[in-house]
Amino acid sequence: MRMNGKTAIVTGGSSGFGAGIVRKFHAEGARVLIADLNAEMGQELADELGDGVEVIATNVADGASVQAMADRCIDLWGQIDVLVNNAGVTHLPAPMETISEDDFDKVIAVNVKSVYLTAKSIVPLMKARGTGAILNVASTAGVSPRPNLSWYNASKGWMNNATKGMAVELAPAGVRVNALNPVAGETPLLKSFMGEDTPETRAKFLSTIPLGRFSTPEDMGNAACYLCSDEASMITGVCMEVDGGRCI
Numbered sequence: 001m002r003m004n005g006k007t008a009i010v011t012g013g014s015s016g017f018g019a020g021i022v023r024k025f026h027a028e029g030a031r032v033l034i035a036d037l038n039a040e041m042g043q044e045l046a047d048e049l050g051d052g053v054e055v056i057a058t059n060v061a062d063g064a065s066v067q068a069m070a071d072r073c074i075d076l077w078g079q080i081d082v083l084v085n086n087a088g089v090t091h092l093p094a095p096m097e098t099i100s101e102d103d104f105d106k107v108i109a110v111n112v113k114s115v116y117l118t119a120k121s122i123v124p125l126m127k128a129r130g131t132g133a134i135l136n137v138a139s140t141a142g143v144s145p146r147p148n149l150s151w152y153n154a155s156k157g158w159m160n161n162a163t164k165g166m167a168v169e170l171a172p173a174g175v176r177v178n179a180l181n182p183v184a185g186e187t188p189l190l191k192s193f194m195g196e197d198t199p200e201t202r203a204k205f206l207s208t209i210p211l212g213r214f215s216t217p218e219d220m221g222n223a224a225c226y227l228c229s230d231e232a233s234m235i236t237g238v239c240m241e242v243d244g245g246r247c248i
Helices: 016-027 039-049 063-077 101-129 150-173 190-194 199-206 217-228
Strands: 007-011 031-036 053-057 082-085 132-137 175-182 239-242
Touching (some): 016 031, 031 039, 039 053, 132 217, 150 175, 150 239
Parallel strands (some): 132 175, 175 239
């Protein structure tokens, strides 16, 4: 029960990697607020897991929505110990100059601006208590960029850099900040990353991963639990690759 007594917010927690993190946190004793645009799917997960899991419809690119998310967690449990910035989007693979401005703006709003907005609402609360853990879910694309995902790559590279900057600034306040860099996994974004989901494209993609498989929600849950638990109390500013060796 490594998360016993802790309260966590997981954005994009209704499915994919986010749901894996929610499941692990709950299993380890945390109370979890799922913040997701798809509140209906989040409620299905909350109903499955039972007591200690709540849901709020949240647009992480909107400041008022993010503030309502933070307020809801405080109303429920009186504190926020852990924040997982997991919500993310991508554009379809294509030459950089062909990506529409709308798609670019969406990637930046959801993958970049959201980290600023959650910090604006939640960092003051963590500073006031002198403790907290923030986990940003980035991507191997931010470490070893892939062609035709240029603006997504850039957004995740920004997230890795922001993680280190946040870690340095917030360490004196007792707040730790780390990141996870997963390779693609069995999530709703998989098809978008690959362009098409066929046995051939899967085989080609898997050939770049030394361990020979995708990241799973369970992999992400396990890594997130460690970095957000007191076991990792001396770890901050780390961008951990959960990628089967993809970035070697």
